[in-house]
Amino acid sequence: MLDRRERRVPGEAGIWVFIFGELLVFGLLFGAFVYQRAERVAVFDEGRRSLDTTLGVLNTLVLLSSSLFVVFGVRAVRDGVSTHGAVFFALAWLCGLAFVLDKFVEYSELTGAGNTPGTNAFFMYFYLLTGIHLLHVVIGMCVLGFLWRKARPAGVRRPDIRALENGASYWHMVELLWLVLFALLYLMG
Amino acid sequence: MRSLLRTSATPVWAMLVLGTAASCWLGPAYGSQSGRTLATTTVLTIAFVKVWLVGREFMELRRAPAVLRLLFDGWIVLVYGSLTGIYLAA
Numbered sequence: 287m288l289d290r291r292e293r294r295v296p297g298e299a300g301i302w303v304f305i306f307g308e309l310l311v312f313g314l315l316f317g318a319f320v321y322q323r324a325e326r327v328a329v330f331d332e333g334r335r336s337l338d339t340t341l342g343v344l345n346t347l348v349l350l351s352s353s354l355f356v357v358f359g360v361r362a363v364r365d366g367v368s369t370h371g372a373v374f375f376a377l378a379w380l381c382g383l384a385f386v387l388d389k390f391v392e393y394s395e396l397t398g399a400g401n402t403p404g405t406n407a408f409f410m411y412f413y414l415l416t417g418i419h420l421l422h423v424v425i426g427m428c429v430l431g432f433l434w435r436k437a438r439p440a441g442v443r444r445p446d447i448r449a450l451e452n453g454a455s456y457w458h459m460v461e462l463l464w465l466v467l468f469a470l471l472y473l474m475g
Numbered sequence: 476m477r478s479l480l481r482t483s484a485t486p487v488w489a490m491l492v493l494g495t496a497a498s499c500w501l502g503p504a505y506g507s508q509s510g511r512t513l514a515t516t517t518v519l520t521i522a523f524v525k526v527w528l529v530g531r532e533f534m535e536l537r538r539a540p541a542v543l544r545l546l547f548d549g550w551i552v553l554v555y556g557s558l559t560g561i562y563l564a565a
Contacts, residue, residue, distance in 0.1 A: 357532075
C-alpha cells in the first residue's frame with residue numbers, strides 16, 4: 287500500500303481532464319451503439335458476421351504491443367537508458383502504422399463487398415466509431431513521434447518526464463478505447 | 476535492458492493477450508439464445524477487466540492519487556453497467 291505522499295499524477299492534470307472528456311464522449315457512443323443494436327439485432331448480427339475478425343484481432347495485438355513498448359520507453363528514459371527509450375517509441379510508432387494499414391485493408395475489403403456507411407445502421411456505426419478512433423490513432427502516432435524525439439540522446443540530457451507521461455497516457459487511452467470497440471463490433475452476439 | 480523487460484507490465488501484457496484470445500474463442504462459440512447472452516456478457520466483462528488493467532498498470536493509475544483512480548474506475552463501472560444493462564434488457 288502506497289503512502290499518500292508517494293502517490294503522484296502520471297503526467298499533468300490537464301491531460302487527465304482531456305482523457306476523461308474523451309472517455310465520456312466514447313462512453314456515450316458505445317451506449318448509442320448497443321442501444322441501436324438492441325433495436326435491430328438481426329441487422330447488427332448480419333453486419334458483424336461480414337467483418338473479418340482476424341483483422342480485428344491483429345489490430346488488438348499491435349495496439350497492446352505498442353502500449354507495452356510505450357511503457358518500456360517511458361521507464362527507459364526515467365532510468366537514464368537513453369537510446370533504448372527512443373527505440374521503444376519507434377517500435378510503438380511502427381505498431382501504430384501497422385494498425386492504420388490493417389484498417390485500410392479492412393475498409394478496402396468491406397467497401398469492395400458493398401458494405402459502406404450507407405448500407406445499414408451497423409455499418410454506419412462501424413465506420414463512424416472506427417473512423418473516429420482511427421483519427422485518434424493518427425494523432426497518437428504524431429504524439430509518439432514527439433516522444434521519440436524527446437527520448438533521443440540529445441533530448442534526454444534534461445528529460446521532460448511529464449511531457450513523456452502526457453503522451454504515453456494519451457496513447458494508452460487510444461488503446462483501451464479499441465479494446466471496448468473490438469468487443470462491441472466484432473464479438474457481440 | 477533485462478530489468479526493463481522484467482517489469483510488471485510484461486505479465487500484464489501477457490494477460491491482456493490471453494484475455495483477447497479467450498474473448499475470440501467465446502465470441503463466435505454461442506449456439507442457443509442463452510449461450511449467446513452468456514458469451515456476450517463474458518466478452519464485455521473481459522473487455523472492461525482489460526481496460527482496468529491498462530489503466531492500472533500501463534497508465535500508472537496504481538500509483539496515482541485516489542481521486543484519479545476513483546474517476547477511472549467510476550467510468551468503467553458506469554459504461555460497463557450501462558452497456559450490459561442495455562444488452563440484457565433487449
